Amino acid sequence: MVIARAVRMNASENRQILLGDLKDTQLQNWNAAKHMTGTQTFFVEHIETPTGRMRIVSDDAHNVRAVDWDDRESRMHELLRRYYGTHAVKLREAARPSAAARALLAYFDGDLGAIASLPTATNGTAFQRAVWSALRTIPSGSTVSYGTLATQIGRPKAVRAVGLANGANPIAIVVPCHRVIGSDSSLTGYGGGLHRKRWLLAHERGERPLFDEPRLKATP
Numbered sequence: 001m002v003i004a005r006a007v008r009m010n011a012s013e014n015r016q017i018l019l020g021d022l023k024d025t026q027l028q029n030w031n032a033a034k035h036m037t038g039t040q041t042f043f044v045e046h047i048e049t050p051t052g053r054m055r056i057v058s059d060d061a062h063n064v065r066a067v068d069w070d071d072r073e074s075r076m077h078e079l080l081r082r083y084y085g086t087h088a089v090k091l092r093e094a095a096r097p098s099a100a101a102r103a104l105l106a107y108f109d110g111d112l113g114a115i116a117s118l119p120t121a122t123n124g125t126a127f128q129r130a131v132w133s134a135l136r137t138i139p140s141g142s143t144v145s146y147g148t149l150a151t152q153i154g155r156p157k158a159v160r161a162v163g164l165a166n167g168a169n170p171i172a173i174v175v176p177c178h179r180v181i182g183s184d185s186s187l188t189g190y191g192g193g194l195h196r197k198r199w200l201l202a203h204e205r206g207e208r209p210l211f212d213e214p215r216l217k218a219t220p
Contacts, residue, residue: 040084045094046070047101049108051196054172056100057091063121064100066170069192079170083123104173112140112204115174122170127155131165138179141204145183167191173200 042057042065055076057066068076080089099118106114116136122129130153137152138144144152150162167189169177178197182188190197 039088039090041090041092042066043094043098044091045098045101047105049104051108051192051199054104056098056104058094058098058100059121061119061121062099063119064171064174065121067100067104067172067174068170069172069196072192075191076170079168082168083170100174107173108203118174120171120174124165124168127158127161128165128168131162132169132171132175135166135169135175135177135179138176140176141206143179143181143201146180146188147183149180163188176200179204 040059042059044055044057047054047056051069053070055066055068055070055073056064057076057080058064066076066080103114103118120132122132124132131149134149134152146159146163146166147156149166150156150159153162155162166177166180169175169191172178172192178190178192178200180188187194187197
C-alpha cells in the first residue's frame with residue numbers, strides 16, 4: 001500500500017522517474033518489517049494545536065518516532081506497521097508531557113526553531129532516511145522542489161522516489177515534508193491535508209492572523 005499522494009511533476013521530471021528506486025524502497029521496507037523480532041513499546045501523547053489535535057509517539061530514549069493528527073491516525077498506524085512490522089509496536093500513554101510535546105507547542109506559539117534539535121528515529125530505508133534528513137535542513141519559512149531535494153541528496157534523477165519518501169514521512173512538522181512543493185510552485189499533496197500545509201507554510205512565513213476559529217477548518 002502506498003500512502004503518499006501523487007506528486008505533480010512537469011514532463012522533464014516525469015522522464016526522470018526511476019522505477020528501480022521505487023521497487024527497491026518498497027522491497028527494503030518489506031524486508032525490514034519482516035525480519036524484526038519482538039515488540040517495541042513506544043509512548044503516545046496528545047496536544048491541542050490550531051491545526052487540530054495531534055499525537056506524538058516517542059521511545060524510551062526520547063526519540064520522536066511519529067507525529068500526526070488524530071484524524072490521520074490510520075495513516076500513522078499504517079506507517080508504523082510498514083517500518084516496524086505488524087504487531088511489532090505497542091503504544092502506551094505517556095505519563096507526562098515530553099520534550100517533543102513542549103517543543104511542538106512552542107512551535108505553534110511562534111518559536112519556530114523549538115523543534116529543530118528534537119532527536120528522531122525511524123526505521124525506513126537508507127534512501128528514505130537520506131530524504132528525511134535533507135528535509136530537516138530546509139529553513140523555516142522556505143520551500144524547495146522535489147527536484148531540488150533529489151539533487152541535494154545526490155540523486156538528481158530520483159525525483160519520483162523522493163516524492164514517495166517525502167509522502168511516507170512518519171514524523172510530521174519535525175521532519176518538515178510540508179516545505180516541499182512542485183516545480184511549478186503548486187502545493188501538491190500532503191498527508192495531513194493541503195489545508196494544513198497551507199497553514200503551516202503561512203505560519204512559518206509569519207502571516208497572521210491565519211484563522212479566527214479555535215480549530216482549523218478545511219478550505220475548499
